[in-house]
């Protein structure tokens with residue numbers, strides 16, 4: 001496909017750093033969704049309006065607030081951005097945030113920019129530029145170019161600066177009198193709108209062309225604009241009588257260092273809606289009257305959809321949204337309350353004669369600000385696989401860090417919480433990126449197994465300390481028992497009195513030891529209780545060390561007691577034989 005358009009003039013050069021979409025009022029909502037960014041554009045009063053004595057009924061306070069001068073007083077409106085009458089096309093392109101949408105489309109998201117407003121309010125001018133220029137063979141780009149030609153130029157520059165390889169495809173259709181028509185292949189007649197789980201609503205048998213360069217895409221725009229249904233009426237000599245939808249698909253192929261590639265499917269829709277108009281104002285008759293009725297019907301359905309989605313009462317609920325009531329709302333389903341990122345440009349005339357239409361547009365736009373979308377990345381299956389593996393690797397890394405941290409704190413405890421990764425992924429695909437993930441996961445698994453082993457050893461050593469304590473306790477019990485026996489023996493009047501002091505000292509010593517052993521046992525029970533809990537409680541190294549030292553101390557005391565016992569028994573025996581050496 002050839003086009004006379006080569007590139008945008010220097011005066012229209014797009015800034016290299018696109019402005020943030022969020023600006024002051026964030027596009028991202030706390031609830032996890034993303035609201036539609038709504039901008040208002042006020043066009044200048046036209047000649048007809050000025051000559052009939054109209055004045056402006058809109059007072060722009062600042063880029064976010066405007067006052068509407070109504071009969072009963074002023075009404076304040078707030079939007080994400082307001083373009084006053086003197087706003088230039090380049091400014092509209094940058095401040096609407098279309099840049100950001102295009103960048104998202106290149107990342108694999110679905111995005112939509114749509115223009116809404118009364119007939120003659122500047123929708124086509126904002127979206128495409130001066131309509132009549134598009135049919136001309138000598139068309140060259142200039143500053144009247146609207147959002148779409150600028151977007152094409154911008155996105156082509158962006159693609160050139162990115163590493164990924166992109167395949168660009170495009171289609172252009174219109175909805176006229178509730179019938180879908182292919183703007184690139186008008187002879188194909190009426191097309192059907194179908195639905196499937198993967199794509200949602202889509203136009204069946206629509207011509208989709210490959211665009212290998214910027215000119216191909218510009219040519220799609222020109223061809224479609226030329227074929228679009230238009231008519232002349234009281235309010236607009238070149239009025240679009242249909243809703244037009246230009247679709248641009250960006251299929252990106254990302255190639256990793258090892259040569260593996262996977263795909264992302266991003267798309268950008270530009271929707272130029274037919275005007276919302278009052279029949280009496282347009283003075284439509286015949287076919288045009290029917291068109292106007294149909295336009296209003298589909299816009300009425302769009303209004304119902306916006307109301308259902310934007311009504312704060314419906315937040316968190318699943319209200320009935322009448323998407324299926326019109327072709328327009330069917331094809332916009334994904335853009336409204338779906339998985340797209342979206343921008344609405346609501347165009348208004350400042351003329352006080354149209355204050356009713358302007359009020360209606362501003363109210364419509366206000367409701368649209370409440371719509372929450374949940375943008376989703378469109379990727380192919382292998383990408384999902386990689387994302388899952390990445391997640392798995394991340395979990396293993398976390399486990400690994402946890403184990404290391406626990407080991408650093410202590411040389412004991414229970415095995416950590418286990419995640420059953422073994423069954424979570426059964427495929428062993430051949431491609432290198434996936435293999436690399438498997439390799440990394442296996443490495444982490446091995447490392448984790450080793451860490452667990454070390455922990456188990458530390459745990460065993462801890463348990464051994466416990467067992468030593470217990471056996472020490474038993475020894476002490478036995479020793480105490482033997483002393484109690486000795487005491488009984490010492491009560492024998494023939495045994496003498498000098499040993500009384502030694503026996504009571506030993507008994508005191510034993511009682512103290514027993515107390516300490518009970519305390520130790522108590523500690524041990526608590527430790528066992530801790531170990532039995534779901535959350536692994538690892539006894540700190542310090543604690544184990546203390547237990548060991550305590551064991552050693554007790555061992556010494558037991559040995560001392562045993563020596564004392566031997567000495568005492570010896571003393572008692574000698575005393576019985578009539579020789580009574582003094583105890584030490």
Ligand SMILES: Nc1ncnc2c1ncn2[C@@H]1O[C@H](COP(=O)(O)OP(=O)(O)OP(=O)(O)O)[C@@H](O)[C@H]1O
Pocket residue numbers: 042043044046085117118119120121122123124125126129130131236238239240241273274275276347
């Ligand atoms: N901001 C603007 N600055 C200068 N001219 C404008 C501006 N907006 C619109 N116009 C002019 O006003 C006329 C009507 O605009 P346009 O065709 O874009 O309206 P529309 O909303 O698309 O109408 P319809 O719904 O009937 O197609 C055109 O001649 C257009 O060039």
